[in-house]
Amino acid sequence: MGTTFTIDSEFSAHFRRLHQVFMYITDRCNLECEQCIYKPSISHFINEEIGLEDALGLLNSFRHLGAGKVTFLGGEPTLYGHRHGGKPLLDLLEGTRALGYEYVRLDTNGQRISHLLDEHGFSSVDELAFSLDGFSAETNDPLRGQGTFVRAVDAIRKAIRLGYFVTITCCVQKVLLERDQNGTLLLERMIRFAEALGVRQINFHDLFKVGIPMDTWTGNFAPQPADWIPVYEELSTKVRSGHFSISVRLPQCFVSRAEFARNPDYYSYCPVKLGERVMVHPNGTIRICSNLICTAYGVATWGEGRISWERSNANELAKHDMERMTPCTNRSRHKKYGDLVPLCFSFKPGQNEYVWTNRLEWEANSVVSQSVASSS
Ligand SMILES: C[S@@+](CC[C@H](N)C(=O)[O-])C[C@H]1O[C@@H](n2cnc3c(N)ncnc32)[C@H](O)[C@@H]1O
Numbered sequence: 001m002g003t004t005f006t007i008d009s010e011f012s013a014h015f016r017r018l019h020q021v022f023m024y025i026t027d028r029c030n031l032e033c034e035q036c037i038y039k040p041s042i043s044h045f046i047n048e049e050i051g052l053e054d055a056l057g058l059l060n061s062f063r064h065l066g067a068g069k070v071t072f073l074g075g076e077p078t079l080y081g082h083r084h085g086g087k088p089l090l091d092l093l094e095g096t097r098a099l100g101y102e103y104v105r106l107d108t109n110g111q112r113i114s115h116l117l118d119e120h121g122f123s124s125v126d127e128l129a130f131s132l133d134g135f136s137a138e139t140n141d142p143l144r145g146q147g148t149f150v151r152a153v154d155a156i157r158k159a160i161r162l163g164y165f166v167t168i169t170c171c172v173q174k175v176l177l178e179r180d181q182n183g184t185l186l187l188e189r190m191i192r193f194a195e196a197l198g199v200r201q202i203n204f205h206d207l208f209k210v211g212i213p214m215d216t217w218t219g220n221f222a223p224q225p226a227d228w229i230p231v232y233e234e235l236s237t238k239v240r241s242g243h244f245s246i247s248v249r250l251p252q253c254f255v256s257r258a259e260f261a262r263n264p265d266y267y268s269y270c271p272v273k274l275g276e277r278v279m280v281h282p283n284g285t286i287r288i289c290s291n292l293i294c295t296a297y298g299v300a301t302w303g304e305g306r307i308s309w310e311r312s313n314a315n316e317l318a319k320h321d322m323e324r325m326t327p328c329t330n331r332s333r334h335k336k337y338g339d340l341v342p343l344c345f346s347f348k349p350g351q352n353e354y355v356w357t358n359r360l361e362w363e364a365n366s367v368v369s370q371s372v373a374s375s376s
């Protein structure tokens, strides 16, 4: 099923521990979010979609390399195959299951998903991740557009009613670091809002400016690193002590130099070095690090039945010191943060995420968790 791809040996060698695929199936979107990481591709796409045959062929190749989880996103993945009434999306989901993927997730803005939720072929997804950047129209709509909060929340309620495993993805905009009149962090109110809706998990994305091209198109919503540290401490303590009834994935983002030096194996988590994920785009790029989205850098290209290793200096591995345990390479190159060093945007301690817990068992690298384990 799908196109057969020949894979360059360098690619297979680097991705010996491939666990997950992020497939950007379409560059089309029905929103223009102010902070969108993907803005340049949405406004000027080279190919609108990854065709069904190519998508399944690529997924087949990645499955053979070991991938067990796939996330479909874009652009807005519910628009995939819109010229054919959306049937290609259902065929893609069915084909992905047939390839043996264990965990299938779809990221959506929730604006026109209602009809899909009723489709039998759609209900096979393991996780529907809805994007909401606030707990009210006032906090969400300045980023995602007028009316988006109400439409997304209606869709979330319907998906939960129908029995989907629903999660929320929320960008940590600086407003959410403020407190209400009771002294409660608005970020905590966001978690409480998700709990009350009945979603199973909330996953936060950071919006820090880190000295990379996307800083120029992701708006003016980033908190200051120094403001994030105490908020992270406060909330992660509450998460660890079981304060919330849903799972919370919170990016740590920064750590002191001394703490990094104490536990480098743990804090140096880097998907580029691990080769644990691929991000696949309609324009033929395959890359690993989403900090390089919409740049010329990637690890390989796909097309005409071949996955070709990037042999020029545009290979995103070129500037990584592959053997050393370092802070995030892409975030520490141009910006200095004083006593702090930046961590991978996906470094979310204690997170209940399929790859982090089942495949990588990353917490085992933590000196803290090892000593706790040995004393108990
Ligand atoms: C690019 S969107 C694609 C899927 C879908 N259109 C959506 O909005 O969920 C995937 C996720 O990236 C998040 N995102 C957008 N811009 C971001 C940024 N600058 N930094 C971190 N995450 C971002 C979105 O909020 C969304 O949760």
Ligand code: SF4
Residues within 6 Å of the ligand: 029, 030, 031, 032, 033, 036, 037, 038, 039, 042, 074, 075, 076, 109
């Ligand atoms: S809905 Fe998703 S892809 Fe579309 S503009 Fe917003 S964040 Fe970007």
